[in-house]
Amino acid sequence: MKMTSLSLVFRGAGRLLASAILLTLAPPDWPGEELAAQTQNAFTVTGTVRDSTGQPVADARVFLEQAGAAKSVQTKTNADGTFALAADRSGTYTLRAEKSGLHARTVEPFVLKAGENKHIDLVLASPSTATIEFKDEPDFTVAGVTDWSNAGLHGSDTTSRTSEILAKETATLKSGAIDKIAPDSKYKQALESREKGDYTQARELIRGALASADDADGHHLLGDLDERLGDPLDAVREYERAARMHPSEQNYFDWGAELLLHKAAQPAVEVFTKGSALHPDSARMLAGLGAAFYGVGSYEDAARRLCAASDLQPDDPASYLFLGQMEKAVSAPLPCGEEKLARFAHVQPANALANYYYAVSLCKRQRGSENSAASRQAEALLEKAVRLDPNFGEAYVQLGTIFFARHDFAQAIQAFQQAIAASPQLSEAHYRLSLAYKRTGDDARAHQEFDVYKQTQKTEAAEVEHQRSELKQFLIILQNQPEPTAPH
Numbered sequence: 241m242k243m244t245s246l247s248l249v250f251r252g253a254g255r256l257l258a259s260a261i262l263l264t265l266a267p268p269d270w271p272g273e274e275l276a277a278q279t280q281n282a283f284t285v286t287g288t289v290r291d292s293t294g295q296p297v298a299d300a301r302v303f304l305e306q307a308g309a310a311k312s313v314q315t316k317t318n319a320d321g322t323f324a325l326a327a328d329r330s331g332t333y334t335l336r337a338e339k340s341g342l343h344a345r346t347v348e349p350f351v352l353k354a355g356e357n358k359h360i361d362l363v364l365a366s367p368s369t370a371t372i373e374f375k376d377e378p379d380f381t382v383a384g385v386t387d388w389s390n391a392g393l394h395g396s397d398t399t400s401r402t403s404e405i406l407a408k409e410t411a412t413l414k415s416g417a418i419d420k421i422a423p424d425s426k427y428k429q430a431l432e433s434r435e436k437g438d439y440t441q442a443r444e445l446i447r448g449a450l451a452s453a454d455d456a457d458g459h460h461l462l463g464d465l466d467e468r469l470g471d472p473l474d475a476v477r478e479y480e481r482a483a484r485m486h487p488s489e490q491n492y493f494d495w496g497a498e499l500l501l502h503k504a505a506q507p508a509v510e511v512f513t514k515g516s517a518l519h520p521d522s523a524r525m526l527a528g529l530g531a532a533f534y535g536v537g538s539y540e541d542a543a544r545r546l547c548a549a550s551d552l553q554p555d556d557p558a559s560y561l562f563l564g565q566m567e568k569a570v571s572a573p574l575p576c577g578e579e580k581l582a583r584f585a586h587v588q589p590a591n592a593l594a595n596y597y598y599a600v601s602l603c604k605r606q607r608g609s610e611n612s613a614a615s616r617q618a619e620a621l622l623e624k625a626v627r628l629d630p631n632f633g634e635a636y637v638q639l640g641t642i643f644f645a646r647h648d649f650a651q652a653i654q655a656f657q658q659a660i661a662a663s664p665q666l667s668e669a670h671y672r673l674s675l676a677y678k679r680t681g682d683d684a685r686a687h688q689e690f691d692v693y694k695q696t697q698k699t700e701a702a703e704v705e706h707q708r709s710e711l712k713q714f715l716i717i718l719q720n721q722p723e724p725t726a727p728h
Contacts (some may be wrong), residue, residue, distance in 0.1 A: 262407040283352060287360040287384070288321045289337050296321025299365055302337040307332040307349065329351060334385075337362045350386065350715075360386040360715065361473060369450075377719075378480075380507040382499075385473050386713045399534075401704065406531040406562055407500045413524045414494050414559065426453070427461060439468050463494065472502050474710050483511075489519040496528050503713035505535030517578035521647035523552040527559045534566055542566060543574035550580050559590065560584035564597030573604050585621065595621040599638060615642060633663030639671060644676055652676045667696035 287306055289297045298317055304325040305312040317323045317337075327333070332349050342364035352358065362384040430445035443465045450458040463478035479495040492515030500508035512529035519525055530545035543566060549559035560581060567577045573694075578601040585598040599621035606614035619642055625635040640655030653676045659669035674689035 258371075262649045268610055283335075283357050284324055284326050285335060285352070285358050285360060286322070286324045287335075287362060288685070289317050289339075289362050290321055291342065291363060291364055297337075297339055297342070300337050300342075300364060302362075303336040303338075305336065306722055307334075328612060335360055335362070337364060339364060358386060360384050362715075363473065378507065378510060379719045380510065381717045381719060382473065382476055382507075382714045383717045384503065385502070387709065387712065399569050402565055402706070403505070403531075403535045406534060407503075407505075409558075409562070410528045410531045411497045411501045411532050414491060414497055425457075427458065430461065434465070439465050439567075443469065445552070454485075456482040456491060459485065460491060460494065461464065463498065467498065469555075470496065472714070476502070476714065487518055489515065489522050489525065492518065493522070493525055493528060496525075496532065499714065500516065500532050500535060501527065502711065503535075504716050505532050506686050506718070507714075507716055508532035509536060521552065522557065523549040523559060526552065527562055530559070530562060530566075539566065539570050539572075540575055543577055547576040547580050554583065555587055555596070557584070557588060560597070563592065564593065564600065567597060567604070568600050573601065575599050578605060590628060592625040592635065595625040596632065596635045596638070599625070599635075603638065603642065618642065631662045633659045633666045633669060636662060637666070637669050640669075640672060640676070644672065644679075649676050649680050653680070665696050665699065667700055670696055 257548045269658045287302075289300045289302065291297055296317070296319070298319045300321070300323075300454070301314060302317060302325065303312045303314045304327060306327070306329070308331075313325050313327060315325055325335075330353050331351070333352055334349050340398065349358075350358070355696060358556050363382075426449045427446060430442045430449065433439075433442035433445060443462060446458050446461050446465070449461075459478045460482040463475045463482065466472070466475035466478060468483060476495070476498045479491065483491040483495045492511060496508045496511035496515060499505075499511060509529065509532040512525055512532050514728050516522065516525045526545045526549035530542045530549065533539075533542035533545060541594070543563060546559045546563040550556075553559070560583075563574070563577055563580060564584075567574055567581065578598075581598040581601045583595075584594040588594045599618040601622070602614045602618040606612045606618070619639065622635050622642070624637040625634050627641070628633070632713055636655050636659035640652045643649070643652035653673065655674035656669050656676060659666060660673065663669065670689050670693035674686045674693060677686035677689060679684075
């Protein structure tokens, strides 16, 4: 299956990533701001307990336990499965639900901060739940969902933000179950409702059709609709069910993509690995596996999978764009990265991003040798990138960085000014321009640009936090461990 071109999509994601990079910089010439003191306000953990069919579980016992504390806070769920638990101190907690006749569930440890409230949903499965024609059981269980937190992110905020962007772009490679279903099938009415945007009606029609005859297509369609309707827990359950019934390339890919989108990178590695073994000619499966490896901090494994994906489809940009994002975010050169990005620039010479990412890989290799042939080649590639796209602010920043390293501050200042003209809210451009002004002795302009940098940085950080707050993340239990694992 051919991977969708992501050139336009990644331009926006690339700009946001470049902004996020600056969130971790500690400017050497000005002191950082003090963190605000934590308050000791009480906070709550709320949620809903459901069974494996999605029905609320009443009178289930729910326990909130703090690490190192002798006692736990507990309650029972209401008739609609909802619960609320109060805590009065910050710390690391686990949440456990149990009821007679159902499997108990304990979610991964999570951090509660003073004055913060969390919403966590849990699923209690029946011991008699069928396995549906699927003998190779996964080594994980999606135990619930929660709001966004820093738990489980690897490395700096830059690499974490890159992981989030790659997860979202992996999801754009999904083709959708509707592409595989005949228009005169039993889902005809549901598909018509979906096309009209009535996703709730479409979901009910599909559930009705599945009640009379169960099949993988229907469960896959339900997964798509559940995600659109903001119910990722049901969505991942339906995608898994579809893959169990019919282990097609599409079913495996969409299951893995759903896990990755909601911050379950290790389970996504497992699913994409199995999917790649079953469908070795799928470039997008390898791309998804690369994104998942990156999410767990295995950067070299990630790069190798993306290089293999680019070999399967040398003319498709998606795997190169993933690889370029990674190359930009990590400090050390990635194996095969420069080679494949060079091919990207060769097969798509009119693609500004292809020239830019190849230049980034060259700049990484030639650090400390700013007048080398690689540096000059990178400069030429970046100049070509901004000719192809005069609004490519990140390319101007990279170009200015090369000039700055050569102590050519006049050209560096010009390049950073061009970056700001192209992307006024690009905080990195303001920061680097402030450093260039300072090196030339122009302290007034240096402080002026640094003030703008701080303001744009706050705006970018707020946007990133807003995006994160809107995304629910899965709580995972790894089956091959005796207790739920804490995020690394």
